[in-house]
Amino acid sequence: MAAKAGHYDVVVIGAGSGGLTAARTAARFGARTLLVERLPRLGGDCTWYGCVPSKALIRCAHAMHEARHGARFGVAGLNTDSLTCDWQKVKDHVKSCQEHIYNQDDSPEILEAAGVEVRLGVHASFVDAKTLQLATVESTTPGGTELLTANHFIIATGAGPVIPPLKGLDAVKYATYETIFDLPEFPGSLAVIGGGPIGSELAQAFARLGCKVTLVGKMMPREDDDVRHVMSQVFEKDGIVVVEGRAESVEPAAAGIVLHAGGRSLTCAGLLLAAGRRPKGLDAMSLDRAGVKWSQNGIPVDAKLRTSAKHIYAVGDCLGGLQFTHLAGYQGALAAFNAVQPISLAGPGNVAVPRCTFTHPEVATVGLTMKE
Incomplete structure (x- = not known):
């Protein structure tokens, strides 16, 4: 009972x-x-799967990017060709940030x-x-x-996370924002399905850590075209390939995974689903x-x-x-x-809510877009 x-x-x-x-x-x-x-x-998503681990990962990626491009600021003596990602130390940093926030606030x-x-x-x-x-x-x-x-x-x-009805998905290993921070090995290449905030942030972070990244889908679809144009140039410099088509199917391969999207076949070691929540x-x-x-x-x-x-x-x-x-x-x-x-208050409408995608540069918006 x-x-x-x-x-x-x-x-x-x-x-x-x-x-x-x-x-x-x-x-x-x-x-x-x-x-x-x-x-x-x-703690929920923010502490364990979202804000905290993603921003900790982005900080690691920023450090790698600065080291790789430090010569223009007078940094000498670094052999940028030998820079590699120590994935275990990256994960340790992410975990330490999570534990700090948890013990301090949650x-x-x-x-x-x-x-x-x-x-x-x-x-x-x-x-x-x-x-x-x-x-x-x-x-x-x-x-x-x-x-x-x-x-x-x-x-x-x-x-x-939304798991899209992608043909062949049951036959391959994939990650979502809930599991990407615990990958046992750093992927040499990664296909990211979804170009919203989660997909864009993680695509750039992994690219700057040294991963070859392909982003499938419209990049930052909610943002104005001029913003998307700037970020497409940034992503191109980061080595990110953007395929603005629909992911159609996926299948296992000797080298990892073959993803069919936008009329192309892409071979990658890892797959990240970032198709929304x-x-x-x-x-x-x-x-x-x-x-x-x-x-x-x-x-x-x-x-x-x-x-x-x-x-x-x-x-x-x-x-x-x-x-x-x-x-x-x-x-x-x-x-x-x-x-x-004894009294109650109404909250703000959606138009008044600011938002930010923590790429580099960051993309912040409040109010209506030009199309809206």
């Missing part, structure tokens, strides 16, 4: 940027707050010191509009569940039982981040709209404020 229900003012489901900020904000206003996370650690001890109760390794699903069931992820036997109730819930379950895990939460409308594309909310069940909020990438760490954090704080305060 499930344990007797406990009661909270706010329960936050998901411990990425949105969930962490929501939990801290609710606790700061004196609410009894519980943060639940399916994984055995807090650990359970930090959250508990801020007044937030934390449950790790539990799957959350609704029993009804006010009751949540927590089941231990590792437990497949009866008895590993707990019931609790709350005045308000904040859903912040994030998103995961999509809300994850919503179908397993029994949202219908709570009266929350949702689809595979995300959870619709009003301007105050309320779902169709007005005591239940949703924030961040699980909404299916703009997917940025700073936006998820802002929405988390706003939803928590609205949940625990």
Whole structure:
């Protein structure tokens, strides 16, 4: 049998940027707050798969690029032909940055010191509009569940990588942004499917570390044409080959992988799928039982981040709209404020949200593009 229900003012489901900020904000206003996370650690995509590891990798790539081109600034004595990437040390640097951020900002001890109760390794699903069931992820036997109730819930379950329906994909090894930082060996060549922020950042980083990179798809499709023109010149100097066609199929080969795209056949040692992100895990939460409308594309909310069940909020990438760490954090704080305060506030529209792709040079945008 499930344990007797406990009661909270706010329960936050998901411990990425949105969930962490929501939990801290609710606790700061004196609410009894519980943060639940399916994984055995807090931090979500930003700490473990996104912002932190990608920027740490980009820093390593920048160091390699500066060393390779240092002669023009008066750096002498370097044999640039002998420069190579020590992939294990790169991974060690990435890991050290992740651990630093985790221990400084995201650990359970930090959250508990801020007044937030934390449950790790539990799957959350609704029993009804006010009751949540927590089941231990590792437990497949009866008895590993707990019931609790709350005045308000904040859903912040994030998103995961889109795996495109590419013919032959099941027969080859590939990476996503969740696994690329743990590659056992540095690839001599890499095909990147997707030219958005994730694909563009990682393509340039790997190219500057010494990998031969082919980027498949339209580069930076959301940006203005003049920006794309500048970045295409930069990518060309970095040795990145851009194939602005659709990836059609992939097959294993002696040298790694053969990718058919844009009427061409490309042989590469590695394959990175960067075709976007999509809300994850919503179908397993029994949202219908709570009266929350949702689809595979995300959870619709009003301007105050309320779902169709007005005591239940949703924030961040699980909404299916703009997917940025700073936006998820802002929405988390706003939803928590609205949940625990007698007044409520509306958030900004999408046009007011700034964004940045951390290539070199960086591409930052706020407001409408010329086409929009």
